[in-house]
Amino acid sequence: MRRNAPIILLSVGHACVDVYQGSVAALVPFFIAERSYSLAVASGIVLAATLLSSVAQPLFGLLTDRWALPWLLPVSTLLGGLGIALSGLSGSYPLTLVFVALSGIGVAAYHPESARVARIAGRGSHRAMGWFSTGGTVGFALAPLMVAAAMSVGGLRWTPLLVLPALVGAALCLPVVRVLQQRQAAGARTTPPPAGSDDVASFVRLSLAVVFRSVAFIGLSTFISLYVRERLGGGIAVGTAALFVLYLGSTVGAVLGGSLAARWDRVVVARWSYLVSVAAVTGVVWVPGPAVFLFLALTSAGLYVPFSLQVTLGQDYLPSRVGTASGITLGLTVSIGGLASPAVGAIADATSLRTALAPLALMPLLSWLIFRTLPEPGVMGAASPGTATAAPSGSGAAKPG
Incomplete structure (x- = not known):
């Protein structure tokens, strides 16, 4: 396999998984239209997708810090797709929540291990991690288009296409799993980081900043389709275009x-990106007319410039717990943003969508304030402690650290 092939495959695989994170918000207008859900009830579906994921991601991170679990990549991908595929088949609201939550667990299982493996495949490169993160955002961007295409066939009963x-x-x-097995068989191991090298305080502050960023992005992605249709008029196509622009900018x-x-x-x-995001979210909410699409693109770009950087920052703040750091920065803190969607x-429901979305402009401002206090850690070498975790599936080999 060529040198860059693993990171390319991981990026495309990441896109295939994050389609299911983006699909949840994209399905909300269809649940409202076909089942007459209120906005609060429909946003509960987003909550279901993120609640179990929020709890599960750091747990999966802890597991991947101790054992090699490369088999999680294909298994979790299938689980994420199966939950969304089943979500539209039952008119039962509780059963829909169960299926969407099942997808959320699959997404939760995927991210800590994939981020660790991407760090190995990219040899510690920020650019490589950026491409890995880009794969996820491409999945987000494609989600509304794929959902709209599937729903146009026959509504929610066609979710199995997803x-x-x-x-x-x-x-x-x-193929990536096989490469990891070959590297482990060849004895590709690294020296564990020195004890006491973790900067827990900075990692906690970083995680809080990611939470605020997540509240803004998930809040917008859940309701922007309905909001733009309300402001500009038009049908589902206008709302789908708005969601697509939001995800494409990311x-x-x-x-x-x-x-x-x-x-x-x-x-x-990250600091400058969050400042841009404050102005951009404000423009989405208050600037009239088609200019909303421009501000949507600026918002998603501003909120996603720090995305991969926050993952590597978390890994460098906790070099002895790369899986845990990945599970929290790439998963838990992002998922927590979905907890604010029902609110x-x-x-x-009580006022208006504009009133509900306006406070989201404060979220990147809070992230900016936190980043003003964060240090730039020493960049870890190309090989990380996760290299030792590239054991064959099911080997149960304990990892250093």
Whole structure:
């Protein structure tokens, strides 16, 4: 396998998994239209997708810090797709929540291990991690288009079509797993980081900043389709276009973040990105007319420039617990943002969508304030403690640290 092939396969596989994170928000307007759910009830579906994921991601991170679990990549990908595929088949609201939660668990299982493996495959490169993160944002961007295409066939009963990306993603994971097994068999190990090298205080502050960022992005992604349709008029196509622009801008931001970090400190890049995001979210809520699409693109780019940088920052703050750091920064803190969605929906039901979305502009401001206090850690070497975790599936080999 060529040198860059593993990171490319991981990036595409990441896209196939994050299709299912983006699909949840994309399905909300269809649940409202076909089942007459209120905004608060419909946002409960987003909550179901994120609640179990929030709890499960750090647990999976702890597991991957101790044992090699590369088999999680294809299995979790399939689980994420299966839950979304089943979500539209039952008119039962509790059963829909169960299926969406099942998908959330699959997504939770995927991210800590994949981020650890991506760090190994990219040899510690910020640019490589940026491309890995870009794969996820591409999945987000494609989600509304795929959902709209599937729903146009026959509504929610056609959600089984959405399992197709999971099948592709699982197949792409297999060559990467084989490479990891070969490296482990060749004895590719690294020296564990020195004891006491973790900067827990900085990691906690970083995690809080990611939570605020997540509240803003997930809040917008849940309701922006309905909000733009309300402001501009038009049908589902207008709302789908708005969600697509939001997710497409995140793809640009993820690529840009990796490139900027190659020239400036990650903390500095994140600070400026969050300042841009404050103005951009304000524009989404208050600037009238089609200009909303421009501000949507700026918002998603601004919120996603720090995305991959925050993952590597977390790994460098906790070098002895790369899996745990990945599970929290890439998963838990992102998922927690979904917990705020029902509150945003309840405010929208009681007042208006504009009133409910306006406070989201404060979230990147809070992230910016936190980043003003964060240090730039020493960059870890190309090989990380996770290299030792590239054991064959099911080997049960304990990892150092």
